[in-house]
Amino acid sequence: xxxxxxxxxxxxxxxxxxxxxxxxxxxxxxxxxxxxxxxxxxxxxxxxxxxxxxxxxxxxxxxxxxxxxxxxxxxxxxxxxxxxxxxxxxxxxxxxxxxxxxxxxxxxxxxxxxxxxxxxxxxxxxxxxxxxxxxxxxxxxxxxxxxxxxxxxxxxxxxxxxxxxxxxxxxxxxxxxxxxxxxxxxxxxxxxxxxxxxxxxxxxxxxxxxxxxxxxxxxxxxxxxxxxxxxxxxxxxxxxxxxxxxxxxxxxxxxxxxxxxxxxxxxxxxxxxxxxxxxxxxxxxxxxxxxxxxxxxxxxxxxxxxxxxxxxxxxxxxxxxxxxxxxxxxxxxxxxxxxxxxxxx
Amino acid sequence: xxxxxxxxxxxxxxxxxxxxxxxxxxxxxxxxxxxxxxxxxxxxxxxxxxxxxxxxxxxxxxxxxxxxxxxxxxxxxxxxxxxxxxxxxxxxxxxxxxxxxxxxxxxxxxxxxxxxxxxxxxxxxxxxxxxxxxxxxxxxxxxxxxxxxxxxxxxxxxxxxxxxxxxxxxxxxxxxxxxxxxxxxxxxxxxxxxxxxxxxxxxxxxxxxxxxxxxxxxxxxxxxxxxxxxxxxxxxxxxxxxxxxxxxxxxxxxxxxxxxxxxxxxxxxxxxxxxxxxxxxxxxxxxxxxxxxxxxxxxxxxxxxxxxxxxxxxxxxxxxxxxxxxxxxxxxxxxxxxxxxxxx
Numbered sequence: 001x002x003x004x005x006x007x008x009x010x011x012x013x014x015x016x017x018x019x020x021x022x023x024x025x026x027x028x029x030x031x032x033x034x035x036x037x038x039x040x041x042x043x044x045x046x047x048x049x050x051x052x053x054x055x056x057x058x059x060x061x062x063x064x065x066x067x068x069x070x071x072x073x074x075x076x077x078x079x080x081x082x083x084x085x086x087x088x089x090x091x092x093x094x095x096x097x098x099x100x101x102x103x104x105x106x107x108x109x110x111x112x113x114x115x116x117x118x119x120x121x122x123x124x125x126x127x128x129x130x131x132x133x134x135x136x137x138x139x140x141x142x143x144x145x146x147x148x149x150x151x152x153x154x155x156x157x158x159x160x161x162x163x164x165x166x167x168x169x170x171x172x173x174x175x176x177x178x179x180x181x182x183x184x185x186x187x188x189x190x191x192x193x194x195x196x197x198x199x200x201x202x203x204x205x206x207x208x209x210x211x212x213x214x215x216x217x218x219x220x221x222x223x224x225x226x227x228x229x230x231x232x233x234x235x236x237x238x239x240x241x242x243x244x245x246x247x248x249x250x251x252x253x254x255x256x257x258x259x260x261x262x263x264x265x266x267x268x269x270x271x272x273x274x275x276x277x278x279x280x281x282x283x284x285x286x287x288x289x290x291x292x293x294x295x296x297x298x299x300x301x302x303x304x305x306x307x308x309x310x311x312x313x314x315x316x317x318x319x320x321x322x323x324x325x326x327x328x329x330x331x332x333x334x335x336x337x338x339x340x341x342x343x344x345x
Numbered sequence: 346x347x348x349x350x351x352x353x354x355x356x357x358x359x360x361x362x363x364x365x366x367x368x369x370x371x372x373x374x375x376x377x378x379x380x381x382x383x384x385x386x387x388x389x390x391x392x393x394x395x396x397x398x399x400x401x402x403x404x405x406x407x408x409x410x411x412x413x414x415x416x417x418x419x420x421x422x423x424x425x426x427x428x429x430x431x432x433x434x435x436x437x438x439x440x441x442x443x444x445x446x447x448x449x450x451x452x453x454x455x456x457x458x459x460x461x462x463x464x465x466x467x468x469x470x471x472x473x474x475x476x477x478x479x480x481x482x483x484x485x486x487x488x489x490x491x492x493x494x495x496x497x498x499x500x501x502x503x504x505x506x507x508x509x510x511x512x513x514x515x516x517x518x519x520x521x522x523x524x525x526x527x528x529x530x531x532x533x534x535x536x537x538x539x540x541x542x543x544x545x546x547x548x549x550x551x552x553x554x555x556x557x558x559x560x561x562x563x564x565x566x567x568x569x570x571x572x573x574x575x576x577x578x579x580x581x582x583x584x585x586x587x588x589x590x591x592x593x594x595x596x597x598x599x600x601x602x603x604x605x606x607x608x609x610x611x612x613x614x615x616x617x618x619x620x621x622x623x624x625x626x627x628x629x630x631x632x633x634x635x636x637x638x639x640x641x642x643x644x645x646x647x648x649x650x651x652x653x654x655x656x657x658x659x660x661x662x663x664x665x666x667x668x669x670x671x672x673x674x675x676x677x678x679x680x681x682x683x684x685x686x687x688x689x
Binding site for chain 2: 117121123124125126151168170176177178179180181182184201202203216219220221222223224225226228229231
């Protein structure tokens with residue numbers, strides 16, 4: 001293998017280097033993790049024509065075709081023009097110039113989402129519909145951002161492992177007269193959520209609204225329709241989650257019960273914030289590191305710039321990060337090998 | 346007498362009726378369903394024809410109009426009490442033939458059973474008039490024809506809904522004056538003759554067979570499938586079970602109200618007795634009890650009809666897709682098995 005290949009450039013075009021010299025893996029974006037199934041025929045075609053016949057379900061919900069030879073990349077890039085145009089421009093309203101050169105950037109990673117309330121009985125919103133609104137705010141851009149969307153606080157969409165998690169919440173109304181006092185919501189809340197419901201003396205239900213997650217489990221189990229979701233949709237925005245070798249950590253709640261307008265406002269400010277933190281050089285770092293570098297207060301100030309918070313929204317006053325310190329390995333190192341404080345011999 | 350009213354004229358009719366009647370019909374509660382962005386259709390007061398949901402079976406039945414889920418029956422303080430107020434206006438309910446037949450069972454249980462007449466039900470019932478909504482197609486959970494509940498006679502007026510108009514057929518002389526000046530129309534009310542699903546009603550020959558059916562393994566699958574939530578009975582048009590609960594006003598512990606609240610034999614604890622005893626301790630026991638009640642015990646007691654009218658709301662509301670007609674057919678199959686075993 002003797003090729004002069006600009007790996008970095010290929011990576012920016014969503015091609016990933018293989019350990020096999022001269023082979024690459026294509027990653028097709030699927031914003032919101034849902035597209036018309038007809039597109040899979042294109043994936044099959046690419047895999048059988050230029051790939052090695054295999055298909056990988058991408059870890060960020062991309063459609064991955066491994067084993068594409070370097071010399072075939074231009075042909076594949078030309079072939080995916082329609083896919084990119086249909087998925088990005090037509091489906092998501094990204095106003096990208098159509099090109100035979102493949103994806104223009106890898107910066108903003110694929111927005112991954114659970115199936116949402118299009119299908120799931122627990123989800124509180126349509127994840128794909130919101131993903132389609134977010135995509136044009138973040139893509140194409142060289143500034144990195146990872147977003148995970150989940151229909152409910154179960155967070156199957158792994159928002160808490162991402163720079164941003166967009167987790168569906170519902171404000172619940174209790175239709176007092178419809179409640180039969182069976183206690184199933186109380187049990188469900190205790191078992192699946194935060195246990196904020198309790199039976200009253202007269203066999204109705206009282207709620208400690210402060211700690212309600214807005215998951216909607218009460219509505220799912222109520223046989224009488226006594227718990228109903230308010231029509232307005234709400235979201236918990238988590239920030240700063242990441243995997244990685246150094247300091248993986250789960251994201252923390254940034255705003256509880258934000259409206260869609262607030263979600264879009266916050267994500268719309270991300271590029272400006274990233275650019276400022278990185279001195280206008282889009283290098284790859286997890287969003288959480290950028291927040292750490294700026295400090296939470298500065299992040300909050302910049303990301304909420306021009307965002308009008310809805311009255312229900314509660315913004316974190318401070319964030320207590322809890323990293324898994326892989327570098328320290330405190331939990332697996334024998335006590336005797338721990339660094340010792342104080343004067344040493 | 347038949348009349349044809351367009352929607353605007355129907356709304357004008359509703360306005361005239363409002364002086365004397367409260368009108369109830371299946372109404373859509375947008376996004377208030379069990380799952381996100383799903384609706385619920387249930388009975389509520391309506392003022393216009395547009396509010397009536399014609400193209401969907403209501404999730405909950407019309408019984409909620411006469412016996413609300415929570416109904417204060419009297420208010421008390423120390424040694425005095427006062428009954429809750431009776432409805433002032435008459436009540437018109439839009440409902441389908443199966444639902445009218447269901448009210449026959451409601452009437453029997455509340456007004457006659459055990460020689461007792463429930464005055465709270467009676468005071469509602471005697472003010473109630475039915476408007477039959479013509480139903481010729483039904484839905485996939487319906488089995489009214491199998492239960493002989495697809496036709497009804499007990500109505501004050503019947504209506505057929507089309508895109509352009511509502512055809513009325515008025516039987517009740519009380520209502521006739523409200524139609525003065527309305528365009529007359531000749532039309533024939535139709536009833537559904539065949540559902541998408543037919544059930545085979547179990548015939549239980551004797552007590553011995555009944556005992557064998559109760560012990561039959563067919564019930565066991567419901568221990569895994571049923572979560573005993575009670576959705577089926579709360580949606581049921583013929584179930585009448587309620588419990589009473591007292592609300593003591595927290596500001597004055599000597600005053601309060603007694604309510605009755607719908608209850609369900611499917612929910613654990615319904616049959617709990619002093620000392621921690623219970624008759625039906627598993628989901629399978631409870632399903633068996635309900636099924637036998639609907640298609641055997643009730644008829645055995647009263648002699649004429651099965652209790653179930655085949656409205657299918659139990660199946661439609663069940664979050665675990667337990668089909669009641671499927672249970673009935675399984676009962677019939679089990680009985681054939683029992684008969685074959687006996688004849689060996």
